[in-house]
Amino acid sequence: MSQHQPSWASPQQPDEGDAPTQPRRKRSIGKIAGIWLGSAAGLFIVLGVIGEATGAGKSTNASAPTSPSPTKTSIAPTQAAKTTAPAKPTPSAKTAAPVKASATSAPAPKLATADARRxxxxxxxxxxxxxxxxxxxGGKAVGTPDWPAWDQKAIAGLDMKQTAFSKADAYFTADNEPTDLLEQWRADNGDAxxxxxxxxxxxxxxxxxxxQIAANCLAALTKADKDAEKIANGG
Known part of the structure; x- marks a missing residue:
């Protein structure tokens, strides 16, 4: 006679050799599928956020004004700029440049004594x-017997040894000689x-x-006298 367990008693345990039931396997597959679907949804959400951030960055860069990157032509001077640059002065331009008067002017010559000049x-x-x-x-000798003698002496020339010039020059030294005035007197006296x-x-x-020739002679002598006067006055 079999014994019946009351309803509140513990349920019977299955035998150890029994296989797990089918419902437990279905629950494991469903759990795995749920985890996979949740991971996929999370991945899509993350990709969406990254995409929005990337698009916003691109739109910001596109709207912001960009400065042109420096090129070789903007950094280095062009060939035209090089050719239009002012050239360095040539040696000839340097020699033609004006110099200060103090650097080129010769010192004033010394004057001889007033007595020597006079x-x-x-x-x-x-x-x-x-x-x-x-x-x-000679003017008085024209048409008279005195003309031939005067004529011979005039043709030979007067003071050809320049005795007067040498005597006057002896009153000066190399430091105080008024060379220009002496030479000018010699030229005017020679014209006479x-x-x-x-x-x-x-x-x-x-x-x-x-x-007319006599008038030219007197004019040359007037110039020579002025030259001598300048020498006496010290120039």
């Missing part, structure tokens, strides 16, 4: 007067000497040509 000028002025006197003698020689070549008769 004595030198007196010798030169006397030479000028001798030429005037000789020209006047040449005019006397031409006057003699016109012949023993006084004509318009002779009178």
């Amino acid at each position: 004595k030198a000028a007196a010798i030169l002025e006397q030479e000028d007067q001798d030429f005037r006197d000789f020209l006047a003698q 000497n040449a005019a006397i020689t031409r006057f003699a070549g016109t012949g023993p008769e006084m004509d318009a040509q002779s009178r």
